[in-house]
Amino acid sequence: MSRLVAAAAAVAFAAATLPPSRVHAADYPVKTVRFVIGFSAGGGTDIAGRILAQRLTEDQKQTFIVENRLGASGIIGADFVAKSPPDGYTIFIGSPTTHSVVPQLMPNPPYHPLRDFSGVSELVYSPMLMVVHPSVPVKNVKELIQLAKARPGDLTYGSGGIGATPHMAGELFKLATGVKMLHIPYKGEAPAVIDLVAGQITLVFANVPVALPHARAGRLRGIAMTSRQRMKAAPDFPTVAESGVPDFEAGTWFGMFAPRATPPATVAKLSADCRTALNARPVEDKLAEMGYVVVASNPADFTRRMESEYAKWGKVIKLAGITMQ
Numbered sequence: 001m002s003r004l005v006a007a008a009a010a011v012a013f014a015a016a017t018l019p020p021s022r023v024h025a026a027d028y029p030v031k032t033v034r035f036v037i038g039f040s041a042g043g044g045t046d047i048a049g050r051i052l053a054q055r056l057t058e059d060q061k062q063t064f065i066v067e068n069r070l071g072a073s074g075i076i077g078a079d080f081v082a083k084s085p086p087d088g089y090t091i092f093i094g095s096p097t098t099h100s101v102v103p104q105l106m107p108n109p110p111y112h113p114l115r116d117f118s119g120v121s122e123l124v125y126s127p128m129l130m131v132v133h134p135s136v137p138v139k140n141v142k143e144l145i146q147l148a149k150a151r152p153g154d155l156t157y158g159s160g161g162i163g164a165t166p167h168m169a170g171e172l173f174k175l176a177t178g179v180k181m182l183h184i185p186y187k188g189e190a191p192a193v194i195d196l197v198a199g200q201i202t203l204v205f206a207n208v209p210v211a212l213p214h215a216r217a218g219r220l221r222g223i224a225m226t227s228r229q230r231m232k233a234a235p236d237f238p239t240v241a242e243s244g245v246p247d248f249e250a251g252t253w254f255g256m257f258a259p260r261a262t263p264p265a266t267v268a269k270l271s272a273d274c275r276t277a278l279n280a281r282p283v284e285d286k287l288a289e290m291g292y293v294v295v296a297s298n299p300a301d302f303t304r305r306m307e308s309e310y311a312k313w314g315k316v317i318k319l320a321g322i323t324m325q
Contacts, residue, residue, distance in 0.1 A: 073097055208225075
């Protein structure tokens with residue numbers, strides 16, 4: 001009996017000396033997890049977040065919910081999470097907009113993307129589809145460039161806000177082709193696409209899951225993909241690069257972030273759970289059909305990706321002279 005007591009005491013001592021993250025990570029989550037999204041429902045970030053939340057709810061037998069906190073090109077939602085308790089229960093689903101671009105446009109950003117968050121995982125990647133209203137007399141990139149040069153400043157392109165990835169894709173396109181187009185920022189990607197369908201603006205570089213249904217239904221005309229290669233989900237659309245703009249590439253990654261002080265073991269557990277969820281065949285097939293490419297990276301790889309993207313878009317911001325207005 002004394003041996004059993006001694007063994008139990010040894011186990012208790014070992015558990016007591018482990019960091020809290022090691023003790024509790026295996027039990028995570030034990031209550032509802034909030035995925036905060038800084039953009040409107042129906043946008044690319046929201047779609048990916050909801051698909052993942054539903055699968056995690058099924059896998060983990062615990063509730064994962066999506067909460068949309070809009071404003072300032074996603075900054076309000078990101079800042080809310082950065083300042084939330086670092087316990088793994090308030091998580092941000094971000095993109096280049098919130099973690100590579102907008103903070104570099106602000107003189108005093110409320111958070112630093114690389115210092116105030118722990119990267120959990122790059123979840124999925126989505127190129128963009130350049131779409132125009134059917135009334136616009138162009139069917140390819142070459143004709144669009146010709147039209148823009150014939151009518152400098154007359155063409156308008158919408159995005160989910162200043163610094164949003166579709167905005168940056170437009171700026172990159174302008175730099176690469178020398179055309180002049182007017183940027184119209186919206187409070188989310190979905191409202192921009194709705195206005196495009198209504199004929200209020202000329203074009204949008206829209207995330208594929210948002211744009212593709214409209215293009216397939218004939219409500220919008222797809223011109224080209226912003227990826228380096230054609231997409232398996234929509235092989236009929238050429239890339240911008242093969243359409244005469246060499247080396248053009250712009251896409252949106254959707255990633256998961258926790259407040260910086262979140263225990264590493266909790267971050268690792270959530271990252272592993274996301275990989276399992278995203279690689280499940282029904283989930284991966286559904287995402288692929290919508291135009292997403294599953295990445296499901298680990299925290300270390302995602303951190304390197306964040307650093308690279310931050311540097312890349314910082315250069316574009318400087319060349320294009322983009323500022324928050």
